[in-house]
């Protein structure tokens with residue numbers, strides 16, 4: 001029996017991977033991975049260990065050529081019946097300079113995680129059941145697509161709890177919902193229903209809670225029918241629009257990756273290794 005992450009029947013034969021304490025990583029044979037924060041009693045708040053494990057799991061999936069789509073979610077319900085995608089940084093381990101790890105080192109390593117999700121050349125779909133609050137709301141925002149259950153609640157608490165995310169959390173949010181709404185979200189720290197989130201473009205669709213994972217799998221299967229190279233270049237192109245040189249670096253990296261596979265590029269490498277001048281005469285200067 002595959003382990004249960006969200007309520008509802010899963011059509012996927014998930015295989016557990018890795019040895020984690022704070023998260024689950026499961027993979028299917030048909031190109032889909034599932035990564036879930038497993039701290040439901042804390043509304044899936046992340047501590048440094050959680051983020052370290054999430055970075056490891058996302059890097060594992062990024063490097064697995066059989067996986068094209070990742071479903072990112074939070075285990076629920078908790079013992080008290082509550083649901084959360086993620087409630088942000090664990091305030092219980094927040095020290096003076098960040099969130100304290102087991103060695104007492106203060107960290108904000110969720111910023112590393114944000115960049116991995118954003119730059120990995122695979123599609124990441126957030127499945128939001130319950131709260132996506134604070135740093136959890138930012139994580140859902142950075143996923144390529146977001147599906148929310150009808151009980152989902154979104155919001156920021158930073159200015160209430162003495163924090164703020166002035167990187168993607170403010171800048172990219174503004175690109176998605178616009179200046180007025182982004183300022184409202186951060187300045188007032190209100191909570192928003194899934195209907196409101198859909199209206200402001202924060203999510204792609206609302207799904208009944210018990211169908212959330214199945215809908216995520218359906219979207220993943222549709223994506224997996226399409227060209228992996230086209231999708232990786234499109235993701236980098238969408239990022240390049242907002243991420244400046246770092247975004248262009250991603251897109252250019254994919255171009256170089258594709259160029260390496262051509263005879264033209266191989267001629268340059270071979271000529272060097274054979275200690276001769278390269279002969280590019282058979283390659284056209286196309287318009």
Ligand SMILES: CC(C)(COP(=O)(O)OP(=O)(O)OC[C@H]1O[C@@H](n2cnc3c(N)ncnc32)[C@H](O)[C@@H]1OP(=O)(O)O)[C@@H](O)C(=O)NCCC(=O)NCCSC(=O)c1cc(O)c2ccccc2c1O
Nearest residue numbers: 041042043045087088089090091110134135157163164165
């Ligand atoms: C998420 C809630 C709205 C849920 O409310 P609800 O009433 O359903 O549940 P409880 O409040 O009773 O919570 C149940 C249980 O979980 C514990 N808990 C919930 N959230 C957290 C949390 N974030 N940290 C630690 N513990 C949490 C809660 O204490 C209860 O435990 P008991 O033992 O008492 O039963 C509501 O819980 C809520 O508002 N939570 C806090 C949300 C929050 O403020 N998050 C932090 C925002 S700041 C942040 O996330 C952040 C992180 C970063 O790493 C950054 C990095 C760089 C820049 C900025 C960053 C940043 O802003």
